[in-house]
Amino acid sequence: MDVQLSWNLVHDVRQLLEFHFMVNALRAGTIVAVVAGAIGYVMVLRRQSFAGHTLALLGFPGAAGAVWLGLDASVGFFGFCIAAALILGLAPAGRAGEQSAVIGIVQSFGLACGLLFVSLYHGFLSGLNNLLFGTIVGVTDRQVLVLLVAGVVALGALAALGRPLLFASIDEAAARSRGVPTRLVGVAFLVLLGVAAAGASQVTGSLLVFALLVAPAATAVRLTARPVVGLVLSVVIALVVTWLGEGAAYFSTYPIGFWVTTFAFGLFLLASGYRAVVK
Amino acid sequence: MTTSAVRLEHASADRGGRVVWSDVSVEIPRGEFVAVLGPNGVGKSTLLQVVLGLLPLKAGHVDVLGRPAGRANARIGYLPQRRAFDPATPVRGVDVVRLGLDGDRWGVPLPFAGRWTAAGRARNERVREVIDVVGAAGYADRPIGQCSGGEQQRLLIAQALVREPELLLLDEPLDSLDVTNQASVSALIQHVCRSLGVAVMLVAHDVNPILPYLDKVLYLAHGGALMGPPEEVITADTLSMLYGTPIDVLHDRAGRLVVVGQPDAAAAHAPH
Structure with a gap:
């Protein structure tokens, strides 16, 4: 593969769309960005970022377990994220503040399970990075379809x-x-958050879901009420950050998770700076 | 149409197996401004929960706007006890008021319904109207977290008023306000009560800031309740008996009442 970024934008876009894997990556990224942007906004409004973070991380044991059992990784992502959302939503709330302790316990247990599944499936280790930090290669047509249905x-x-x-x-x-x-509304929203986190995991990886789930929303709330x-x-x-990130990952040797997160972080800094200046 | 907004007959309520008040029989007429007072932990907020039908009575009977409690909630405006909105809350005052109007309807409004449909226009107009009533037009478009405590309270009163309720339940709306705002928000509530004919039950900690605006006071104490016009109920003897500790009632030169020694600390030590 020999691709070169040039100053000719039309030529660059043509290069981007040359390979089927890249078309699929852009399709998946677009779906995921719309869903994560919308649901992430409500998550920031509800201040449930910690719950969202946990749901995203729990996609990792789900995907690792699915691969270990010979299933599609996306089955694991969605299954675990939605199940975790139901557990978090239906667990008795208890005292204020206790909720975050429960979430934290569930989160670390989930990560530990993921590690176990990875070690049980010996040949899988090369995929560990991709599950945690995302990849642009290997998004199948079927995966795009699943993402589309879940997103809609x-x-x-x-x-x-x-x-x-x-x-x-x-x-x-x-x-x-x-x-x-x-x-009921709270539980239903957590399930939606689980779906968004599971979808985003498949583009940015479990650890960097927040680039799509929280950064765009946190940027938006700094710009409008x-x-x-x-x-x-x-x-x-x-x-914007997904397309830029995928493009940058394609033309460079660095992974997509890094690029998407960097662009999201950059926009967040700009918005924060704007707010500080305007106020 | 019945003449009373709220009527309790030999009502008793308990929370977690503990009786908060019992054998309370009071009647709040329509269009009157009534303050609900009493020591901490005596069940003032519980009374509002009962009126809303959120907490069933242990014994007795409660009628709200001529119907059993909980059946007339669409005609009640309720302002829960709360702390201020977080400064970063990315929602405008007008959005908060608007939620009082249609926040319980599923789905989202059609885009630009406020411009293109008559019902949408009417809803927008109603929101603007009620914001004018509470005098919040100057800051309703600012993020609500950046409004002052008094401004937030006015917007929340607008939210409670937007559906033209016949009864307004306000749970400690003056609690976090400074003295000037306590007076101006009390005057606003009295204005709403008089000009719109809305009955108001206002739970308060301190009677003094609202005293000039009230029609009646309802004192809850361990055991029962006592209701009447301020000058009848607010006497040194009655209050001392209700709170179980000495309380003085003074009259200033304009003839206004001032309650001195209202003992939150002492009440906290009282056996429940």
Whole structure:
């Protein structure tokens, strides 16, 4: 493979789309960015970043376990992330602050299981990096289709939850008094978060999911206080960093996870700087 | 249409097996501004939960707007006890008010419904209208976390008012405000009560800032309740008996009442 970045943008894009694996990577990245940008925005609004982080990490034992059992990795990503979301959502809340301890325990146990599965499947070690930090090669047509279906369902569910989710996120007691089933809404949202984390894991790897789930949203909330504008902005930022990251990974020798995270971090710094100057 | 907004008959409530108050019989007329007062832990917020139907009574009966508690919640505006919004909350005041109007409806509104459909326009107008009522037009478009405590409280009152309720339940809305804002928010609540004919139950810690605006006070104490116009209920003897500790009631030169020695600390030591 001999690709060279030039100043001719049309030529660069043509090079990008030359190989089928790269087309699939861009398809998967686009789907994942839209879903993670939208759901990540609500996650930041609800301050559930730690839960989102845990769900993302739990994709790793899921995928490692699936590969060990000879299944498709995406089965493991989605299965584990959704199951973990249900556990976190349905576990009794207990005292304030205890929730994060429960999440932390679940998280470390999940990582330990992932390590066990990797060691049980001896030939798998080369894939460990890809599971943790992402790769642009090897996204199959089937995987793209799974991501598309999961993404459409998740975004549809997010739209259906809509206003009650926003209400419960910023003003839970008032929402409950108005008859919003806040607990149900919370569990449903965690499941959506699990879907978004599982999808994003397949592009950026489990450890770097936050580049797509939290960075675009955190950037967006620094730029606008309008919920709808913020959500759209978060999606746009996620798309831009994904496309830029995938392009950069293609033309360079460095991994995609590094590029996506770097671009996301750069935009976040710019937005923070803008806020500091404007204020 | 019944004349009372809330009627309790021999009502008792408990929390976790512990009786908070019992045999309470009071009636709050429509359109009156009533403060719910009493020592800490006496069940003031519990009373609001009962009125909302969120907590069933242990004994007795409660009617709200002529219906059993919980059945008329669409006609109640409720402002829960809360701390301030986080400064980083990326939502405008107008969005918070808007959620009071349609935050319980599933789905999202159609894009640009506020411009293209009559119902959407009417909803936008209603939000702007209620923001004007509470005098929050100047800062409703700012992120709510960057509004002051008094401004946030006005926006939250607007949220509670946006569906034109007949009863307003406010749980310690003055708690985190400075003295000036306590007075101006109390005056706003009185204005809302008078001009819109809304009955108000306001849970408060300290009676003094709201005293000039009230119609009645409802004192909860261990055991029962006592309700009436401030000048009848707020006497040194009555309060000392309710709180179980000496309390003085002074009259200033304008004839206003001032309660002195309202003992939160002492109440905390009282056996429950």
